[in-house]
Amino acid sequence: MIASVIVDVASKQTNKAFDYLVPAPFIPTVKPGMRVIVPFGPRKVQGFVLAVKGDTDVDTSKLKAVEDLVDVKPALTGELLQLAEWLTNKALCLQVIALKSMLPAAMRASYNKRISLAEGVNEQDLSEELKTFFHKNGSVMWDEVKKKSETLLGAVQKEIKSGRLFVEPVVKSNETKKKTNVVQRVLSTAEANEHAEALEKKAPKQSEVLRFMEEEPIAVARLLEKTNVSSGTVKSLVSKGFLTQFEVEEYRDPYEGRDFGVSKALPLMDQQKTALEAITSTVKEDRHETFLVHGITGSGKTEVYLQAIDYALKKGREAIVLVPEISLTPQMVHRFKERFGSEVAVLHSALSKGEKYDEWRKIRDKEVTVAVGARSAIFAPFENLGMIIIDEEHESSYKQEEAPRYHARDVAIERGKTYGCPVILGSATPSMESFARAKKGVYNLITMDRRVNDVKLPHVDIVDMRDELKSGNRSMFSVKLLDAMKDRLEKQEQIVLFLNRRGYSTFVLCRDCGYVAECPHCDISLTYHRSNQTCQCHYCGYQVTKPNRCPECESDHIRFFGSGTQKVEEELKKVLPEAKVIRMDVDTTRRKGSHEKLLTAFEKGGGDILLGTQMIAKGLDFPNITLVGVLTADTMLHIPDFRASEKTFQLLTQVSGRAGRHKKPGEVVVQSYTPEHFSIQLVKEHDYLSFFNREMYFRKQGEYPPYFFVTLINVSATELTKVVSVTGKIADYLRSSLSETTIIHGPATSAIPRIKDRYRYQCMIKYKNEPRIIHVLQEILKTYQAEMSRTDLAINIDTNPYMLM
DNA sequence: AGCACGCCGACT
């Protein structure tokens, strides 16, 4: 038997299946989708079995055998293997990359080399520096040596040449399973009592344990906690043979010990009912259809999702729910856990690698029927999918910005087609692409424009910050916002302040000579961080201590302009000293669980003002928030991206939605320097449709999606001349091989011309109908393949870019 | 990707 294997070597030249003999003992077990260890050239690598077959086209004398199986059950289902192939094509990526992206990080192999003493060689025979370096078993790992020093590595390499040491490649997967120590009584109850009595005097603690133990095994940790004895006590009982001790494997439960309660289906309003019926009818008929649920904030979309899922589950099928990374706050998880209890697996970035792996295994082992998670959860290995839901469909976090550059929405629809199940896209502010498709009838549009209990939409005020400046208010808070904040503090209601920028100030400028502090590795200005007195690059992480004098002209008129969250926090302390402020941005939420901790603190009344970036725009649903302030609405509007207006409108609408979601009416104050812009004005009217129509006009004018497809080719290298010439040649080739109606922009420098010392150029292709495009792009990659492996030239192609910089 | 093979320059 022969296995067709994709090896874990990310290179164009190895981007094909290699055939291996399957040794007899593996024959009954090997299945497509399993991971195996195979010899590849001089080393060993992990690989994915694509197919198992009887014969091969390869010269059989060249065939090697599968070395080992990594999985007992296939890691990927047949459907996922097919999906990987589709993804490879769609995203123009290597097959292994597509395959690996479908698995949790813990299942991706890491490679190392073991260095051992050759036979008959003693540690003392080695050169001086290596004499004390080996472990007791006479070996040491390559990485350990490398970490220590380069010279040591050199010494090792010399000894390898001399034959006193030898190396062997090691493939390691990171699948650690959680194991718990348990003990079990080996005595009958009568015997146990007997021994307990005998021990009563001499060893009262042991006696106590014996009496406490039931028939079933118990975790040692739990036993110690319950009986308040020491581990020594348990140990002596084990050595006496009264208890046996062993390890059991279990799933790590990230939500262990938490009580989610139970929720029942809520009564639905008419609009919700209509939506639910439309969705369930497709489930009933096993029909694929994509729904776009355009529901304003508070219209009860989540309840519709929950009941739709319930319907699919009752039909014996499974469901995937995607939520944007950031809104995987406990609130969303709670709602699913309350409704579906232990049927839910949660996959999001705040979980540890091991926890994610365990949640994933629950899906593979069919122990759950619902997967709730961020982007990559779209690859949940279900085999009987009945529904896929993408909440906040417009969110850009559904687009992966590294290979494979896929959009979860496209993958969802692809899987929906294979399973004949509906895909539900939900949003209060759908993406232009989705809404346009819904209007064209490609998707089924469901509108939910009524709020549950008819809670009013918040009142939105737009403040022109230019007027504030004219009337002498130079602070970052308009009179209106400040008054509103004071009012809420008095009423003990909560405030959310939104600012799209972390750090302290946006740039550092010398007032005398105009010097601006820039990153030496990226063409971008540095951000001042007050907390540690540094200037940081938000692209590469470069840091320098803040200059006291201008490095150019020695002047001490160095000033910090623009404001980030840190600065706002400081200003708030000045103008509202009595307010308790909780700041939330990447800097305060870096540690695991801190996101949740800060939110809980705020919810419990531990703060009056929640100040934050992007991450507070979604998912917050606290009844006491009655004021939302947006400090600078236009920051997003001026980025060089055709989605700038769309992003601004979505974000402002999203943030506004945080206010007055319950009984108390909400108010929103939006500060702006360009308040006349339609994407800001229409937030005030809560008018998505007008926004859509206006924006569509501009998209048509600019020949952008959804009218045109866009593909972006990014070229980068450390040598500028090379980048320019390669990009130029690519543009020429595109112009000569694509149709007349296709528009090609570039070569042009990227919006950030240099990152981490690499120059960046790009070419943009805009087309309506270009059946050959994938082929043409593949040709480009093929042409530069050799040069890319030889030099540091990199060409990245994104067939649906969300980041144009 | 990694590693071997192979063909030209500065060294014991």
Added chain:
DNA sequence: GTCGGCGTGCTC
């Protein structure tokens, strides 16, 4: 005459 530079090609 050899050691070692990295260009080229292969891995079932």
